[in-house]
Amino acid sequence: MKGTVLRSGRGTGEQAGSGIATLPGGLGTLPGGLGDSPDRPDGVQKVRGEFAFASDLWMDAMLWGKTLRSPHVAARVRAIDTSRAVAMPGVRAVLTAADVPGRPTFGLEVPDQPVFASDIVRYHGEPVAAVAADHPELARRAALAIEVDYEPMDAQCDPEAALHAPPIHPDGNLFRHLVIRHGDPSARGDVVVEGSYAVGMQDQAFLGPEAGLAVPGDDGGVDLYVATQWLHVDRAQIAASLGLPVERVRLYLAGVGGAFGGREDVSLQIHLCMLALRTGRPVKMVYARDESFFGHVHRHPARLWYRHHASRSGELVKVEARVVVDGGAYLSSSNAVISNAACFAPGPYRVPNALIDGYAVRTNNPPCGAMRGFGAVQVCFGHEAQMDKLAAALGMDPIELRRRNALTRGDRLVTGQVLTGAVPVREVIDAAVAHPLPPVPAPDAPMLARPGGAGATADASHVRRGVGFAVSFKNIAYSEGFDDYSSARLRLEAGLDGEPTATVTVATAEVGQGFVTLAQQIVRDELGVRRVVLAPASTVDVGSAGSSSASRQTWMSGGALQLACAVLRQELFGRAAELWECGSSQCTSTGSSVRRGDTGERLGIAELLARGPLETEQELHHRPTKALDPDGQGDAHLSFMFAAHRAVVDVDAELGLVRVVQMATGQDVGKALHPLQVQGQIEGGIAQGVGLAVMEEIVLTDGRVRNPSFTDYLLPTILDMPDVVASLVEEPEPGAPYGAKGVGEPPAISSGPAVLAAVRAATGLDLCRAPLRPEDICLGGHPA
Amino acid sequence: MPPEPAVIADRYELSVNATMRVVEDAWIGETLLFVLRERLGLPGAKNACEQGECGSCSVLLDGVVVCACLVLAVDAVGSEIQTVEGLSASGDAADIQAALVRGGGVQCGFCTPGFVVAIYDLLRRNPDADEMAVREALSGNLCRCTGYGRILDAVRAVQRARAS
Ligand code: FES
Ligand code: FES
Secondary structure, X not given: OEOOEEEOOOOXXXXXXXXXXXXXXXXXXXXXXXXXXXXXXXHHHHHOOOOOEHHHOOOOOOEEEEEEEOOOOOEEEEEEEOHHHHOOOOEEEEEEHXXXXXXXXXXXXXXXXXXXXXXXXXXXXXXXXXXXXXXXHHHHHHHHHOEEEEEEOOOOOOHHHHOOOOOOOOOXXXXXXXXXXXXXXXXXXOEEEEEEEEXXXXXXXXXXXXXXXXXXXXXXXXXXXXOOOEHHHHHHHHHHHHOOOHHHEEEEEOEOOOOOOOOOOOOOHHHHHHHHHHHOOOEEEEOOHHHHHHHOOEEOOEEEEEEEEEOOOOOEEEEEEEEEEEEEOOOOOHHHHHHHHHHOOOOOEOOOEEEEEEEEEEOOOOOEEOOOOOOHHHHHHHHHHHXXXXXXXXXXXXXXHHHHHEOOOOOEOOOOOEOOOOOOHHHHHHHHHHOOOOOOOOOOOOHHHOOOHHXXXXXXXXXXXXXXXXXXXXXXXXXXXXXXXXXXXXEEEEOOOOOEEXXXXXXXXXXXXXXXXXXXXXXXXXXXXXXXXEOOOEOOOOOOOOOOOOOOHHXXXXXXXXXXXXXXXXXXXXXXXXXXXXXXXXXEEEOOEEEEOOOOOEEEHHHHXXXXXXXXXXXXXXXXOOOOOOOOXXXXXXXXXXXXXXXXXXXXXXXXXXXXXXXXXXXXXXXXXXXXXXXXXXXXXXXXXXXXXHOOOOOEEOOXXXXXXXXXXXXXXXXXXXXXXXXXXXOOOOOOHHHOOOOOOHHHOOHHHHHHHHHHHHHOOOOOEEOOOHHHHHOOOOOO | OOOOOOOEEEEXXXXXXXXEEEXXXXXXXXXXXXXXXXXXXXXXXXXXXXXXXXXXXXXXXXXXEEEHHHXXXXXXXXXXXXXXXXXXXXXXXXXXXXXXXXXXXXXXXXXXXXXXXXXHHHHHHOOOOOHHHHHHHOOOOOOOOOOOHHHHHHHHHHXXXXXX
């Protein structure tokens, strides 16, 4: 099941310290097909600086937009005076809540968030007004010239307190309380361990800032070019607030500089369209980095309490948990986040009895929503620390404890759902452990290789090494009865040179993950057509693809495209059968031609296309899932991905500095359709997991964001990044197109908890909060 | 409140990729990054932070890598500016660019032009840089997508190919 062949990036030879193991050989036969690692089609443009990102868009006579945001965490807006801004030469529009033509609010699930705050601001950075002007500096100054009379109010920034506090929004402070009651809640184990944990607020920190260009249309509608994760859901929210029918709001995907969940919610879209419609001119808006920190949702901070019960022989008997996630001022995707957090709270283990309480709470903190691995990331810090505690209490090897309790096919989750797909939990654990440990650094190793790096502070004699382990799982695609689908349009025609050309039109947001490469691979494999062109993604030419999130696009948009290929293949067979005057069941495809079974005759696809193009649009809906019942029971999820991570760290406990030396991982991928891109997802996800473990946090003081810049919000650099050694566990997933599971999220889930475990091992400290701060270590642990 | 109206420079010239480019009626406070991207049609240098923290805006100023977001455009008058577009046109970074594409060093690509400029500069100064030296030289360039593994691998591939 697990491959052992080390392979490196395609064509680049051997590597030091990094490698990836997978099964050799592709699925198909055509070069550049599935299982191969062809170059991404947008790669050349990107390395040449020619790829048009949203912030690169430009039009003659365009204006620049700028948002004015609340400096207060909570305040009543008594009055807004825009007269000084309006009077400034070169200022073309100043808009506030009073100017919203349609629905005054928006939201992914429930429109509970004002387009502009009208009477109350509920978080630091909430939009209050927007300006369009001839020059970005002028727009900035005009925004500053808007006078807002605020009356500051008491803010509710503690989620536990907010649960019982007066509502800060008409919809109340509790987004969702989810209870999972499974088995016998009164069951008790011989050995019981308890712990409290906390996770800070992480930022997606995609490098391409929020940006877009809105152009007023001749029909009173608007064309918006924007970097987003889900064009159609943006369109619905924009149209509602503009008071326009959806057909008159046309969205086109502009180049997306990373997303990681942070572009799932509307940010500047409605403001930009309003400014364009008001001025009758194209308007461009680009968030500066500080504004980006205010302009999108973040990863939910969480507080976790756990009590694990086990038998003396190390079988889990019961897990009790209480999970509270801070959703901030508006709902966004908090309901789905707490659902994941509760469903996956025990980790990928067999747990016969469970009592789990999940709360998503509204506060006056910045709104939180989607970020890679959502819900599963937060609870993993808790359940994995608990497994280590339990192993210590049992006197058992922590990896053996995990293996013994690992879920397998046929087991039940605490939601009662029986696992019918691939569940290679033991396999990912074994694969991660099988990688050799890195050597201990020589005493004369360069300073940069020590904790603290360029700071040149750590004394080699103080550095202690630790190894930690963590395992995780998460759902693929949307859950709890959501009708999740994607659409793909495929056109097949003879190019000008006669060569068959396939054009793929999908609204799938390419955010960096490489769906564009996969789309080409699928068509090459399915139809034997080498030339595959991707049309621009928009809401104009094709139905919704759903969001590029939840590790779902390979399955959903890949599956829709596979369906479209199958339909066109049948049409090619039909044409061939007509020419041969035989039944189309006689036809099979062989590479780039169609073969007649009884005679062995062949017709090239090019010949068949001489009669004209073929085109189809197909939708793939995944198997329906069910809502959870009042006890949190039900088949709520489609499929699951599993991963294990082993972290090796060096710690200077005196200075509280950590260097992550190596991350070894085993990941369940179903089938690697593009091994190099899988490797990229693994390494990139691990970087974000390591970041959350040791450096990344939006620091809030009473709801105020203290570090909205890359100077103060630290991201892992190439010096911080450990070597990554990865093994792919390939056990095809039944029902998934090509047997492939999503791969984007798992690397970001248990990698961070593995780092915390390693630092605990190195220091002996009971560290229970992520990210780790130097003072947590040198002052001897931090209460959650 | 800042003073109004903004001071407008009537006219200045920049030498970009060996071509003299005229900038007219520009606000005096515009950065080199803004002028390249918004006035001269050269959006290759990117705008991820505009505070000197990410390296996505890297260009060569008289042969030295700088963050274009930290340089006032008017201060670049009289200097030779090279952008990723210039490196692409000359083919000087072609092997680096090819290695990044082939080796999986590009995902969203927003950091990529900055990396191309930084790697080009590093390998020109220190062709045999060992891994730590490569990491140190590229530590001013943030990438949020790749975890740097394939970028590092691409640098090694170029070093090997150039050495042979
Ligand atoms: S944009 Fe210049 S360093 Fe980030
Ligand atoms: S590839 Fe996206 S930031 Fe580097």
